[in-house]
Amino acid sequence: YNKLSRKIREIAEKLKNINENDPWRAEMTELLTAKLHNLGLIPTKRSLMLASKVNASSFCRRRLSVIVMRSKMAETMKAAVTFVEQGHVRVGPDIIRDPAYLVTRFVTDLNLLSYVKFNSKLLFLRCRKLSQRFFSVFISKFAGRSMEDYITWGSRSKIRKRIEDYNGLRDDYDDV
Numbered sequence: 001y002n003k004l005s006r007k008i009r010e011i012a013e014k015l016k017n018i019n020e021n022d023p024w025r026a027e028m029t030e031l032l033t034a035k036l037h038n039l040g041l042i043p044t045k046r047s048l049m050l051a052s053k054v055n056a057s058s059f060c061r062r063r064l065s066v067i068v069m070r071s072k073m074a075e076t077m078k079a080a081v082t083f084v085e086q087g088h089v090r091v092g093p094d095i096i097r098d099p100a101y102l103v104t105r106f107v108t109d110l111n112l113l114s115y116v117k118f119n120s121k122l123l124f125l126r127c128r129k130l131s132q133r134f135f136s137v138f139i140s141k142f143a144g145r146s147m148e149d150y151i152t153w154g155s156r157s158k159i160r161k162r163i164e165d166y167n168g169l170r171d172d173y174d175d176v
Contacts (some may be wrong), residue, residue, distance in 0.1 A: 011049040028045035040105035065099035088157040092150040103147050
């Protein structure tokens with residue numbers, strides 16, 4: 001993370017040294033800030049100054065175990081890491097066992113395609129055959145949501161079952 005954040009800061013400094021009226025600088029600044037914002041490393045896309053303040057802790061704050069703890073799914077960081085490593089946490093359709101998994105701010109098209117594949121491979125194939133308009137409507141439904149919204153307990157997680165038991169939401173039919 002240190003090397004990556006150093007490279008980002010170097011690119012930001014090089015862009016700052018270019019003339020402000022240069023259209024290439026404006027385009028590259030917009031691309032860099034948009035990418036960093038989508039990754040969740042900076043809060044807004046407005047300023048190149050924010051890109052020069054990216055450090056290793058910016059990346060660490062986007063790790064799955066940190067977000068699990070911040071969303072109060074775990075009380076401590078150690079518990080969050082344990083839950084992720086044991087396969088209790090999923091992001092979208094995928095069970096993630098890597099606590100260093102970076103959770104992006106926004107859903108990307110690749111995340112959407114894996115979400116469609118998770119729901120049904122036939123649905124994915126049908127979406128390819130259907131009109132582009134239908135698929136773009138489907139994508140626009142999910143495009144504004146944060147990836148943090150898709151972090152839940154795995155469907156076979158014992159923790160999920162205990163929470164559902166406690167809240168009286170568990171259905172015995174789901175266990176069969």
